[in-house]
Amino acid sequence: MPGIKVMDRRGAGGYPTPVGDGSGQDNVLIGRIRQDLSCEC
Numbered sequence: 001m002p003g004i005k006v007m008d009r010r011g012a013g014g015y016p017t018p019v020g021d022g023s024g025q026d027n028v029l030i031g032r033i034r035q036d037l038s039c040e041c
Helices: 018-022
Strands: 004-006 028-030
Touching: none
Parallel strands: 004 028
Antiparallel strands: none
């Protein structure tokens, strides 16, 4: 989807940071995607 960038690698540097990754761009950065354990979906 245009404007959305998923950064969810396991390990060092696998998630976005505001200064290191978000600076100078208009994308929405998504990281640290996890399952919601509180929901029995």
